[in-house]
Amino acid sequence: MTKNRLKDLNDHLFAQIERLSDEELTPEQIEAEVKRTDAIVAVSDQILGNANFHLKAATLIANHGDRFKKSLPMIEAPAE
Known part of the structure; x- marks a missing residue:
């Protein structure tokens, strides 16, 4: 089972919000958590950008058929 899904990213982001909200820090x-947050946001942006790229590629194929598929090998289904 794959662990790294967009749902997991969402869980990590909400967990970080909870850490930032801890009034006992x-x-x-707080400074350390803010630095950590900045790093998490930077990585999250890259993950979401990559997901958006894959979605656009899949949409292109869905709208225009397989003629673009050879140019988009990254959307192939993972090997089982």
């Missing part, structure tokens, strides 16, 4: 801990 010291100023140093």
